[in-house]
Amino acid sequence: MVANKYQTGFDQPILVAMYLDKKLSGITAVQTLSHLDRRTDSKDKTYILDFVNDPALILQAFSTYYEDAHIETESDLDLVTKQVDKLDAAGIYSRADVEQFWDKWVAPGARQSSYDSLLAVPVDRFKRR
Template sequence: MYVDKALSGIKAVQTLSRLNRAHPQKHDTFVLDFYNDSDTIRRSFEPYYRTTLLSDETDPNKLHDLKADLEGYQVYSQEQIDDFVKL
């Protein structure tokens, strides 16, 4: 999931709680949050949980590994990327 807007309070809880409904073939979930800091998200969950655990920051290599996998499966081509960038 990519987050690019402010989330706090019940909106943060509702949005991020949907991650527990992953496809049966998915083994984990991933949130790339461009906007919010971890303290805001933690405070949003505190009224609903006695203990709120947030995982540490993600290893940026995970994104590079995903890119390599996508390139290996030829999900997209460099030409498609260039065309998209022109938009």
């Protein structure tokens, strides 16, 4: 998801992926998406999975500032579903794990510390493989 910090000069060179769930346009689109272009060792590709923006409008925003702007491929909206299917098949987590995590996540006043330990269970299962 796009957090405001990605639009206001936040610098995170290892950022390789961004999931967009809000409309972007003009300079805001350019500023937000350009944060993926920070260089660092071992980072050779970046990915944007965009659920809401028209690719032509994003390209138009970039074309104002970059003559050679292009979109390599449009987002595959089935990508998330495919990834979930792979994770489900791996057996790293159970439906009960997901439900327990969700309950903590949406609880009023939820804090990360309340669900961090729930993530340890699937991580341990993965490590034992």
